[in-house]
Amino acid sequence: MTDHGVRVAAAPRTAAAAVRHTRTVLEVFRGRPVTAVGELLVVGDRLVLQDLPRYAPGRQLSVRAADETGLSLAVVGAPEEAEELGVVVGPDSSGAEVTVRCREGEGTSPFRRRCGAYLERVGALAVAWADRPRVVGAAVVEEGMLLAQQRCCPARHAGRWELPGGRVEPGEDEAAAVVRECREELGVDVRVAGRFGTDVPIPGEPGMLLRGYLATLADPSAVPWPVEHRAVRWLGAEGLTEVDWLATDRLLLDAMRGVVEEDRRRALSE
Structure with missing residues (x-):
């Protein structure tokens, strides 16, 4: 594996979001989606990247990890x-460190060269997103169950589900906004648990940044x-x-599942 690294002046979870940015991955590595993908990559998404000359044209990559620790793309069907x-x-010490690893192999130099460009884009995105107004989303979990709420308005969102939460007011702490x-x-x-x-x-002008927080009922x-x-x-x-x-x-669905399963395991072990 060949490593390339960069320091980013943004929080690690903001940098991890930039790492998952679908358009950046597709544009830098000259790719196209196989399955429908959203603003950020999620586990199970499939892509075709063009600068993989040692593989047959059209060989797919599957997203097997996309979370606060990073991103992993694996070749579908390879050993x-x-x-x-x-x-x-x-x-x-100044924010986040992002390191990209790509496999060594004959004919992979175009792919490796693009890793540096990818890191530049990731760093710029993370810094830009870090200045956006904040929105909090609360994963309220009790006994292996997560609380969701169904929107009634506006009309374009009516009937759909979301985490409790909303905009952080000027001068307000994010945890206090969750409460x-x-x-x-x-x-x-x-009670906020982390x-x-x-x-x-969140797309728009000027755009916002959603941050997920774990919480439990103060009174069970x-x-x-x-x-x-x-x-x-x-x-x-x-x-x-x-x-x-x-x-x-939906872009937090894998993370939601992880906290629910962890809470369930903890409850069973007590």
Whole structure:
């Protein structure tokens, strides 16, 4: 493997979002999607990248990891689906360090050369996104179940599901915004337990940045209710794909599943 690295003046979870940016991957590595993909790559997406000369034209890559630790693209059908491109994101004293790994092999130099261009684009995106207004999304988890709420408005979003949350007010701490939004939208108090997933850019002008937070009910006997929404619903890991999520929240679906499964394992071990 050949490594290329860059330091990024943005939070690691923001840098990890830039690493997942679909258009950047496709444009830099001259690719096209095989399956429908969104703003950010998610596990299971398939791509064709052109600068892989040692493979037959049209050989597909599958996204086998895309989270706050980085990105992994593996060749479909290759022995053990060997990783072709891996990106690792970690903390650095000034923000984040992003390292990209690509396989060595005959005829791979065009692909390797593009890794540097990819890192430049990732760094620029992460810095630009870091200045956006913040929105928080709360993964409220209890006994291996996650709370989702169904929108009633505006019309284009009616009937679709999302995490509780909303915009961080000027001068407000992000964790405090999670508590306030859950109180306003669900009529309950929550305790913030940390972060989950990568940040998610929300398209628009000037655009916003969604940050996911883990939370639990401050009073486990409290009953959330849809103060501003059509309905609320508790979902297990297997039920997360049964509802129609808003496009932005869908980009956190793998991370949601991970926290639900971890909470379920913890509950079973106690």
